[in-house]
Amino acid sequence: MNRKILFVDYDDTLLCSDKSVTAENRKALLEVLAAGHYLAFTTGRPLHGAKVFFDRLDLPRDHCYLLCYQGCVLYDLARQETVMSKTMDSDALGALIALLQERDIYYQAFALDRFYCPAYTEVTRRYCENTREPYEVLKTPEQLLEQKIYKVMAIDFYDRRPLAALQQQVTSDPIFPFQSFFSSPWFYEFCAKGQDKGSGLRYLADVLCIPRSDTIAVGDEENDIPMIEAAGIGVAMCNARDEIKAHADVVTTRDNNHSGVAEVIRRYLL
DSSP: OOOOEEEEEIIIIISOTTSOOOHHHHHHHHHHHHTTOEEEEEOSSOHHHHHHHHHHHTOOSTTEEEEEGGGTEEEETTTTEEEEEOOOOHHHHHHHHHHHHHTTOOEEEEOSSOEEESSOOHHHHHHHHHHOOOEEEOSSGGGGGGSOOOEEEEEOSSOSHHHHHHHHHHHTOTTOOEEEEEEETTEEEEEETTOSHHHHHHHHHHHTTOOGGGEEEEEOSGGGHHHHHHSSEEEEOTTSOHHHHTTOSEEOSSOGGGTHHHHHHHHHTO
16 A cells, blocks of 8 residues: 655634534544554644644644744644654844834744734734634844744734735845745735745655655645645645636635535545
């Protein structure tokens, strides 16, 4: 039997709009593991938050991995250990924070056990209400340079235009030192150059000695494009935007609220 790896995004892919998981999706995930395949849950969420959602699935830990911080940390759930991690360069991080301050854009910088923010605002409250992530308010921006930071997230829940203008600026700079992408309409994220869900997919496939042709990736957002393109079979959810679907080999017929992941599993893994 050829063992395969299913890389599956959390939000708006595996998770319903209310952050629940359908019984059909959970049953299909159990069948993937029973068949001897591997699961890798891919997310921009920090390790703490990624573990919370995995625990809600109530799955066995063997053959299960978390690829979090947009691919900057790979965590083995069975061994409960970090397999790979990549932090942001501190000098370049300082320049990024200065740019965000200059543009008056709220940001959160994520370490392994918490995120740092320049002030507690309504944005902080709204984010923490949904994620329950621990945080710390910075005394000075320079305090960040003493921490191991895995990603920075610029947030605007009310007006996407400042984030779109930020994207236009950084993507037009050929020497900009970070990867950057939207993970939702209101989150624009930065992580180490060369690190994304696609590089995480390649790394885990190599660790497990699984040919790329035996990897399947499912996602719905811009940050999922690298893994959709890197996988042997790249799948976009039908609830994804057309520009995301254009990068996929396959588009599901069922959305995230109707067990689209189970559809992929039945078609390509079982």
